[in-house]
Amino acid sequence: MRILMVGHYPPHGGGVARHLDNLVRELRKNHEVHVLTYGPVKVREFEKDLVHQVKVPPIYGLRGTSFTFLGAKKIAKLHRKFKFDVIHAHFVGTTSYAGVLAKRRLNFPLVVTAHGSDLEHTAKLTIGRFYVRESLKEADRVVAVSHHLSKLALSLGAREVRVVPNGVEKLEEVESKKRFITFIGALREYKSPETFIELASYFPNEEFLVVGKGPLREKLEKNAPQNVRFLGYREDVGRILSQSKLLVLPSRREGFGLVILEANSLGVPVVGRRTGGIPELIREGKNGLTFGTFDELLNGVRKLLEPKTNRKAGRIGRNVAKRYSWKDVAREVEDLYKSLLE
Template identity: 25%
Template structure:
């Protein structure tokens, strides 16, 4: 049965955006009528090239009457069989519209606000949870999830546990479907040995939860290790200050946001994430698909992806010494990097592809439809 699926985004970059694009492309490849709506940007262009029908839609923070009217008009034009909502604002707007139109809807809970990060098993607390935060994000989500013909999908078991225990969602409303990387990541060849020296890549949005200044300080303690930071965000100034303070400006490259980071990942020898909280990071999956071993913190859903000592090395969040030791271990041993990188790529091919993700989500679509 062919489905017309409309995915809604209200942000233009980050892991949920990469996931939505890969999913939209995979649905199209599987023969479904795949639509993706969101703010303009290269993500829409990439989806359109692969046969996805794209729509420009801007829904701003707060009460955005214009954005709501545009979203309602889009539903009337597309007439989807199902709505898939890929970020928190889309989940709020989309489920209200789905209820109004009598449409089934699936909301992917990709993560939680910093104030609630510590409620997810394995994550560190980032900020005190105020009463209004609990009201807005826990009670609010519980009420939205009660919308008829809806389901909440999480990309890892850690977030599913949060949805059940903290939000209070019934197990029948929660499904765990890990993210997956698109075919382009798997089809391209993995490069062989490169130039002398070792480079660690970091990929993401520079937010406090990512702990990039701490990563900069740790990397500076590893001799001859270069650090390539692919991304931008509100923490950029703090990152630059950390580089200056660590005296490692000659070994750190701040590359800014890149809509297609594949070239930069394949120019690196390993990926490193020092986050205080994560779910199922697309950057992690993309690096592993590229044949890179990883050093990552043991938070959220990361241990569900990375097998410590096989695909990479896991460290405790907040421990700079453990992070330094893991970076030194991998940077000093090319054979270990090659072995772990090959295992990481096999891991993604076996368990974390966009095709596998799309087929699991299609089963969820059928349940709520």
């Protein structure tokens, strides 16, 4: 098959870009896969003929809207040239609506994947809700990375949704003493990093790490107790998790929660808020614990810091993470494409 993927892609960072990078890598073993992404970017040399871009202004609000219309024009141009079997847009909103506009002109098979904040945030905005609803209504197939997102997609107008979870990529693991309680994520309100900072004050003898960047960093550092270190954005997540005894995920919304599987893959149990797709990944009392109230968070951390409980949850976590492979994800997506083309 000849496939066009549309969405954020390396060198862009973020969950969608990482998802696409891994999925494209697997699908290219058997298919010709092109990518259309937000520009300007410097394309990696090994795929320079397969990655296309639309230059958009680097201004929040204008970037997405610009891509909707410029992207639709570029998709149509690329489709006329390459005759794609399937076009697959990642992130339901401005990105997927670019696919919808192009499909209206050329009537090709269109798949859209919901990743999280598209349905949990964009769909609540006035114009965003329009983009989301139209995309879900006009796509030939809708994919969601969690059952939580699948229900949201159905409530927003999708006719049917197939759940295909993220895979977990192999991270660098180093032999090291497990020392830290760790937070990994954007330092933004919906990730609730202030909950992690407050947690640290209850465990003064433990070392807490904050990994990530965002507009809340300065405020968080001012309020943080002395046992908290801020590392900023890091590429060596595997090395950091290898030194962590526990990961805490206090997000107020989380469509999937890939960092749970990344931690589990290195034997690190997780305490996560009971919201969004998090309870689908944390088997309660097995590879971690979920919480609703702050007291539940405190109790969960205390329990998982017990050495015997921690080791057992870590072993189970490794087994859980093995069930989420990109090879399996690619196979499911490939089957979806085939069903669309029959």
